[in-house]
Amino acid sequence: MIRQTGATLTGSREKVLQAAAEMIAEDMGTNLSVRAVAARAGVSTGSLRFHFPTQRELREAVLRRIYGRLVSDDPILDRSVPPRDRLVSCLRQVLAPAGVGAEARRTWTRAYEAFLVPEPTEQVRDAYLAYEREGLRRMEYWLTVLADEGALPRGDHTRAVHFLRTVLNGLSLERAMPADDQILKTETETLFTAVDAVLGPATT
Structure with a gap:
């Protein structure tokens, strides 16, 4: 042997x-x-x-x-930065790999061909849900870190995580659409609005 x-x-x-x-x-x-x-x-x-x-x-x-490679330098752990800004930075890192414009369109085309064009077989569903679970797990981790610091209540963050994931999905799709030069500025404003809804606008 x-x-x-x-x-x-x-x-x-x-x-x-x-x-x-x-x-x-x-x-x-x-x-x-x-x-x-x-x-x-x-x-x-x-x-x-x-x-x-x-x-x-x-x-x-x-x-x-x-x-882990996409978000290798996790800003959620840098306590010298306010929780609100850290969470926005984390969410922005999720969006960054998709790119903007032509690059974002290629990313969405790949997702469309992988998960929307095929019949929703068990294999397709399992593959998609694996991406979802990992994305949600990472956001749950970020919120748990902030909860441990007292930036938001401890407990079940499922609703907040799904809300943030929905915001990211919408913003990543916007990146693929014809847009003006202000897209990243308005994207940042949207991210801060979403984070304020989760943490509260007074969190610093």
């Missing part, structure tokens, strides 16, 4: 995550099948299953990796 060392296990896990990230970059709606990801990563299906027993665990792990 051949035993894998810790370094080998770590290496195979990284290969799987890298391969899965590349597949998602090529097709947001890909189902990350065990055989396809293992073949791309150059590892056995058994090795992949060892690290990620289910497709859901694999997808959520790779999305955490992708989101």
